[in-house]
Amino acid sequence: MDHPSVVRYVAHGKTSASQTWLALEWLSGETFAARLDRGPLDVPSTLELAARLLAGLVALHARGVVHRDVTARPAADASEKCYLSLRMTAFGGALYDVRVRTLSGEEQQMAAYADKVLLIVNTASQCMFTPQYEKLETLHQRYKSRGLSVLAFPCNQFGQQEPGTNDEIKSFCETYYRVTFPLFDKIEVNGEGAHPLFVHLKDRAPGIFGTRAIKWNFTKFLVSRGGREVQRFAPVTTPQEIREELELML
Numbered sequence: 001m002d003h004p005s006v007v008r009y010v011a012h013g014k015t016s017a018s019q020t021w022l023a024l025e026w027l028s029g030e031t032f033a034a035r036l037d038r039g040p041l042d043v044p045s046t047l048e049l050a051a052r053l054l055a056g057l058v059a060l061h062a063r064g065v066v067h068r069d070v071t072a073r074p075a076a077d078a079s080e081k082c083y084l085s086l087r088m089t090a091f092g093g094a095l096y097d098v099r100v101r102t103l104s105g106e107e108q109q110m111a112a113y114a115d116k117v118l119l120i121v122n123t124a125s126q127c128m129f130t131p132q133y134e135k136l137e138t139l140h141q142r143y144k145s146r147g148l149s150v151l152a153f154p155c156n157q158f159g160q161q162e163p164g165t166n167d168e169i170k171s172f173c174e175t176y177y178r179v180t181f182p183l184f185d186k187i188e189v190n191g192e193g194a195h196p197l198f199v200h201l202k203d204r205a206p207g208i209f210g211t212r213a214i215k216w217n218f219t220k221f222l223v224s225r226g227g228r229e230v231q232r233f234a235p236v237t238t239p240q241e242i243r244e245e246l247e248l249m250l
Contacts, residue, residue, distance in 0.1 A: 101185040118223040124161040129218040133177035135239040150181035205232035
């Protein structure tokens with residue numbers, strides 16, 4: 001999907017005795033529908049409604065939101081043609097636009113995982129929580145046939161507990177924990193250098209008291225298919241302890 005700053009839309013409209021329908025299409029082909037429960041509208045009003053809907057969609061898409069079922073209703077103020085009620089029912093636009101790099105240097109787009117339930121974890125090899133690798137692999141093996149993907153992102157920001165090279169990290173995980181789920185390039189998760197993936201996840205699922213910063217290694221983000229729901233779990237929460245929430249998403 002195009003970056004929000006260059007996204008273009010095509011608008012189509014038709015009217016009947018009781019309502020006006022507008023179809024708003026991404027040039028990539030995804031369609032949004034809008035309905036005004038009062039009509040018909042004249043052509044200028046229809047174009048104005050389309051313009052306002054487009055402006056709202058562009059603004060919200062820039063915040064990483066993809067929406068469907070966009071409804072326009074009559075305004076209480078007679079000076080207004082209508083007001084817009086945007087029901088955000090499908091999320092994940094920004095998440096799936098993010099590009100990531102595997103430990104072997106292969107670039108991927110997160111869109112490759114849009115049909116998966118994701119457990120995204122910032123990991124480290126010399127942490128008290130490092131043995132959670134074993135439990136993450138257990139979850140991966142148990143639920144991968146039902147659509148789970150565990151994604152590990154090594155990070156050296158907490159106590160410098162991930163100092164190794166990508167090759168060393170890969171060897172460590174495979175040798176000591178027989179990890180088979182995807183391992184990605186070492187990244188930062190906090191600060192100005194934070195990877196866009198974790199910027200998005202922190203915005204979608206803040207921590208306790210609304211804080212966004214990752215507190216330590218092995219913070220976990222559980223993401224539903226299509227990115228509609230994101231849940232955050234602290235490092236002390238073991239992979240087994242999130243099985244109930246995970247199974248509800250599968």
